[in-house]
Amino acid sequence: MNPDKIDEILAFHRYQKDKIEARLADFRRIWAEGKDRDLFAELAFCILTPQSRARTCWPAIERLRRCGLLFEGTAEEIRGELKNVRFRERKASYIVSARNQFTKEGQLSVRSILGGFSNPFAAREWLVENVLGLGYKEAGHFLRNIGLGEDLAILDRHILKNLAILGVIDEAPASLTKKRYLDIEKKMIAFSKEVGIPMSHLDLLLWSKETGEIFK
Secondary structure (H helix, E strand, C coil), X not given: CCHHHHHXXXXXHHHHHHHHHHHHHHHHHHHHHCCHHHHHHHHHHHHHCCCCCHHHHHHHHHXXXXXXXXXXXXXXXXXXXXXXXXXXXXXXXXXXXXXXXXXXXXXXXXXXXXXXXXXXXXXXXXXXXXXXXXXXXXXXXXXXXXXXXXXXXXXXHHHHHXXXXXXXXXXXXXXXXXXXXXXXXXXXXXXXXXXXXXXXXXXXXXXXXXXXXXXX
16 A cells, blocks of 8 residues: 555545535435436446547437437437447447347336346346446446445546555556456455545545546
8 A cells, every 4th residue: 555645545535525425416316316218328328438538428428318319219320429439339239239128118117127136236247247338347337327336346547547556456457357357346445444435435536536527
């Protein structure tokens, strides 16, 4: 561990804590009050994010919602709205596939499907195994964004870089196998408990340290 860097992150947490809590409250509200279409929009957003900026992906989701294509469009129609999103052809097909996966008797049923799992870790496993375009990072990101995954690690490059700086891991890996992902997650959970920063806070804290904002 790096004591100086840990002191810095504790001080930064004190500064950002209220903003982080407010953002987490927004996420929890999506599950508490949102409709299936709201939940699916968050899923589609997380499908778009790999190797693309969140600030680019969310406006694309908003455009798709406004014109109705997110819930009814073909992959080709969706692709046309994914401006500046990398691998948009593949991701458009993933969105359509996910929409089919979460549709029962002609209705989106995201809430009923996810509500059937005993804990977020089980829900994440199912998402990774069954939804095209979702790895552990994206599945955890989605569950966190709908208020269900606050104890899950979202290991993007910003988080990995800062875990290495803090001494939680030796170095930020170039790629992650399932075993490596879950191993780093365990170390992050242990660090979270040791320093007294909740996992849900730690992710947003390290992300905001790198990007300068608390977003999604």
